[in-house]
Amino acid sequence: MGLFEAFKNGSGDAVDFVQGNFGSMKGGMYTIKRVASLFPLEYPDLLEYPPEEFKDIIENPNTDIHEVYSAANQYLATLAKETCPPPPPELAGLDDVTHKTRDISGVWDTPASLDSQGNIPGPLYRDLAKILGQFNFPIIIQTSPESHADVALLAGREIFTKDGAFRPANSVVARKPTFSISNKSGTINLSGCHAYYEIYMGKAAKSISWHSAIFMRLTTTKAGRDELAADRLLYGFNDTMKPLYNDDPVWLVTFEVCWDSVTNAVLYSKPFIDYFKQHYEPENYRIIWNNYTGSSQKIKIQAPDGVSPATTREAVTATLAAIVGKTSNPSIKFTEEGSATAIYQVFMINATINA
Numbered sequence: 001m002g003l004f005e006a007f008k009n010g011s012g013d014a015v016d017f018v019q020g021n022f023g024s025m026k027g028g029m030y031t032i033k034r035v036a037s038l039f040p041l042e043y044p045d046l047l048e049y050p051p052e053e054f055k056d057i058i059e060n061p062n063t064d065i066h067e068v069y070s071a072a073n074q075y076l077a078t079l080a081k082e083t084c085p086p087p088p089p090e091l092a093g094l095d096d097v098t099h100k101t102r103d104i105s106g107v108w109d110t111p112a113s114l115d116s117q118g119n120i121p122g123p124l125y126r127d128l129a130k131i132l133g134q135f136n137f138p139i140i141i142q143t144s145p146e147s148h149a150d151v152a153l154l155a156g157r158e159i160f161t162k163d164g165a166f167r168p169a170n171s172v173v174a175r176k177p178t179f180s181i182s183n184k185s186g187t188i189n190l191s192g193c194h195a196y197y198e199i200y201m202g203k204a205a206k207s208i209s210w211h212s213a214i215f216m217r218l219t220t221t222k223a224g225r226d227e228l229a230a231d232r233l234l235y236g237f238n239d240t241m242k243p244l245y246n247d248d249p250v251w252l253v254t255f256e257v258c259w260d261s262v263t264n265a266v267l268y269s270k271p272f273i274d275y276f277k278q279h280y281e282p283e284n285y286r287i288i289w290n291n292y293t294g295s296s297q298k299i300k301i302q303a304p305d306g307v308s309p310a311t312t313r314e315a316v317t318a319t320l321a322a323i324v325g326k327t328s329n330p331s332i333k334f335t336e337e338g339s340a341t342a343i344y345q346v347f348m349i350n351a352t353i354n355a
Contacts, residue, residue, distance in 0.1 A: 003137055017107055019065055025171055033072075038174065073213065077197040085193075087191065091219055101218075102137070104131055104134075107210065114157065124160055132216075133163050142185075146182050153262070154179070159179055161216075174196065174197045177194065206253070250353075252288065252354045256296055256349050257345070268324060269297060288302055
């Protein structure tokens with residue numbers, strides 16, 4: 001299964017999607033060219049193309065869509081980077097501070113803004129959580145001595161806001177909502193910008209996609225980095241463990257558990273490990289590693305001699321059934337709790353013989 005649900009990243013996938021879903025090729029190209037043309041106006045010193053080459057890309061009616069998309073993408077990526085809020089002054093000036101930046105661009109195929117209750121549409125929320133995981137940025141952050149918060153939830157409420165979300169088809173405007181999140185002690189700050197514009201899709205041009213660039217900056221002190229490392233231990237992350245080799249070949253099986261939220265993924269991760277070790281390690285099962293990409297949990301398990309991947313899957317699903325709704329990680333409390341009975345799906349994504 002692909003990493004994202006609603007986000008088409010990478011120039012090839014994004015352009016193929018846009019090209020195959022334009023309301024009209026002429027109208028779609030016009031929109032992208034309008035946005036691409038903003039680059040030399042706002043950032044003349046950052047233009048990668050020579051002026052004449054860029055002018056040809058924008059004005060030539062036979063220009064390949066990949067070139068036009070790339071030019072618009074440069075503008076969005078630059079806009080997101082330039083608009084990203086700086087870290088708080090009191091944090092930026094410390095001696096032991098470090099900065100890490102990441103960016104990603106693509107197309108949201110079926111975007112939607114917050115609903116009337118302030119909830120983020122599920123696919124956008126889960127993809128944003130996966131983007132955080134892919135960046136190796138925190139998916140939870142400690143907002144008080146007693147509680148943590150879901151970073152994708154906090155950030156998503158800012159960058160997917162309803163404020164000015166849609167414009168008429170003849171109005172090409174790049175929006176740039178931002179967010180800035182700090183922990184309680186002020187030793188961690190995550191800030192970002194989501195720069196995007198709408199492309200009208202479908203035969204009647206009633207549906208909309210967003211061409212988007214996201215830029216994020218993580219600023220931490222040593223104390224903040226220590227806090228993030230401690231959080232990863234709390235929610236059950238563990239480094240790769242060596243398989244238990246023996247004379248007979250055994251299966252190494254990798255599963256993906258897709259949770260409905262980061263909150264539930266974190267709350268149930270350590271109970272999963274504890275329960276599985278208690279009930280299945282005596283039968284010679286072994287967790288090789290357990291890791292996260294946003295709300296998606298991946299677990300690699302070594303099966304006992306003679307046990308198939310299908311039987312190993314039964315052990316995983318039985319563990320989940322035993323813990324969900326009945327126990328959770330007592331070490332972590334959230335400002336907004338997950339659902340009483342978490343929703344999850346289990347996929348077997350790889351099985352190899354360890355001979």
